[in-house]
Amino acid sequence: MKKILVKASKTYPVLIDTNLLGNCGNFIKEAVSPLPAKVALFCDDKVEPLYADTVENSLKASGFETYRFIFKNGEEQKHIGTITQMIEFLAQNDFTRKDLAVALGGGVTGDMTGFSAAIFKRGIRFVQIPTTLLAMVDSSVGGKTGCNLSVGKNLAGAFYQPELVLCDISCLETLDDKNFSCGIAEAIKTAVIQDAELFDLFKKKVTSKDTETLKEIIGRCVEIKAGVVAQDEKESGLRQILNFGHTIGHAIEKLSSYKTAHGEAVAIGMAVITKAFTKLGKVNSALYGDLISVLETNSLPVKHNYTKQELFSAALSDKKRSADSITVVYSPELGKAELLPLKLNEFESLIASSF
Numbered sequence: 001m002k003k004i005l006v007k008a009s010k011t012y013p014v015l016i017d018t019n020l021l022g023n024c025g026n027f028i029k030e031a032v033s034p035l036p037a038k039v040a041l042f043c044d045d046k047v048e049p050l051y052a053d054t055v056e057n058s059l060k061a062s063g064f065e066t067y068r069f070i071f072k073n074g075e076e077q078k079h080i081g082t083i084t085q086m087i088e089f090l091a092q093n094d095f096t097r098k099d100l101a102v103a104l105g106g107g108v109t110g111d112m113t114g115f116s117a118a119i120f121k122r123g124i125r126f127v128q129i130p131t132t133l134l135a136m137v138d139s140s141v142g143g144k145t146g147c148n149l150s151v152g153k154n155l156a157g158a159f160y161q162p163e164l165v166l167c168d169i170s171c172l173e174t175l176d177d178k179n180f181s182c183g184i185a186e187a188i189k190t191a192v193i194q195d196a197e198l199f200d201l202f203k204k205k206v207t208s209k210d211t212e213t214l215k216e217i218i219g220r221c222v223e224i225k226a227g228v229v230a231q232d233e234k235e236s237g238l239r240q241i242l243n244f245g246h247t248i249g250h251a252i253e254k255l256s257s258y259k260t261a262h263g264e265a266v267a268i269g270m271a272v273i274t275k276a277f278t279k280l281g282k283v284n285s286a287l288y289g290d291l292i293s294v295l296e297t298n299s300l301p302v303k304h305n306y307t308k309q310e311l312f313s314a315a316l317s318d319k320k321r322s323a324d325s326i327t328v329v330y331s332p333e334l335g336k337a338e339l340l341p342l343k344l345n346e347f348e349s350l351i352a353s354s355f
């Protein structure tokens with residue numbers, strides 16, 4: 001089993017291996033101190049029939065009193081109405097600050113459970129059990145929690161770290177190809193900005209059956225994210241590099257009314273930004289071609305059908321924007337990332353140069 005410690009405002013372990021769910025009660029007992037009495041399990045209606053019983057049985061066997069809250073799966077559910085239901089559920093079941101919330105699912109479940117845990121009674125503890133590759137390589141680690149508002153993605157939220165992250169690679173066997181590729185997109189993002197060797201692993205298509213390769217990929221991505229978060233937990237500087245591909249990606253998600261999945265949108269966003277900066281002569285000549293090839297090998301989209309104006313307008317609701325500027329992340333060469341603050345008119349020209 002791989003164990004990586006994240007040292008942020010709170011230090012917590014990330015455990016990575018196969019077949020961890022059936023023993024999650026014991027892992028929680030080891031990591032969460034003092035022990036909670038009650039545990040609320042949050043998961044969506046697609047994950048529940050697959051894994052909720054296994055998790056709940058293990059929690060019960062470890063002596064916890066368990067409660068289960070289920071919501072409809074999908075990004076459309078990641079709104080403040082679902083958060084209200086989650087915290088009402090905790091209140092109605094008389095949860096106290098000594099108790100625990102567990103997120104069992106993908107990034108949507110993790111982000112919303114974390115946010116609910118952050119605001120309920122000003123903070124109860126929570127554990128992340130990610131079941132998508134995207135959540136394992138990215139969203140379950142680092143403490144960004146939240147939900148979408150009508151104006152844009154993740155506009156309400158809190159930085160709030162979990163007590164433990166349990167990545168059970170066996171869960172990936174039930175994940176469909178599209179969602180698997182979405183996780184690969186975030187892992188490719190991490191490789192492009194920080195780890196040229198990791199990038200090489202994606203030159204051959206990675207599948208959910210490649211357990212050892214996945215353990216390596218998830219481990220490297222978590223180590224890199226832990227390193228960045230340890231230096232800049234609240235994203236005042238360095239952490240922004242993790243948003244490579246995300247400003248355009250979030251715009252594409254919004255323009256598609258969230259029909260384009262987050263990982264697919266990030267793949268297109270990385271392609272758009274790298275093309276634009278290549279045209280400006282700021283990117284090593286091989287990178288754009290290598291990136292497109294690796295994304296396509298892993299069944300990820302690299303193109304969109306929106307106009308320059310649509311993309312620019314939608315990108316303006318990005319959190320990284322201030323009144324008259326926006327910080328854009330690009331990679332000048334494999335394994336490196338740069339942050340570039342641009343005036344809004346410069347950003348508009350940058351988008352235009354990607355066409």
Ligand SMILES: NC(=O)c1ccc[n+]([C@@H]2O[C@H](COP(=O)([O-])OP(=O)(O)OC[C@H]3O[C@@H](n4cnc5c(N)ncnc54)[C@H](O)[C@@H]3O)[C@@H](O)[C@H]2O)c1
Pocket residue numbers: 044045046047050073074075078105106107108109111131132133134135138139140141142143144145153154171172173174175176179182262263
């Ligand atoms: N907090 C962060 O740092 C961070 C980072 C990246 C992305 N995110 C957020 O994460 C979200 C995307 O995460 P996601 O792609 O995991 O989305 P998701 O949670 O919607 O999961 C995708 C789909 O897979 C299903 N699913 C989950 N696990 C499964 C399994 N093992 N087998 C079969 N089906 C399974 C879910 O029910 C859902 O339908 C976005 O909202 C994004 O904003 C957050």
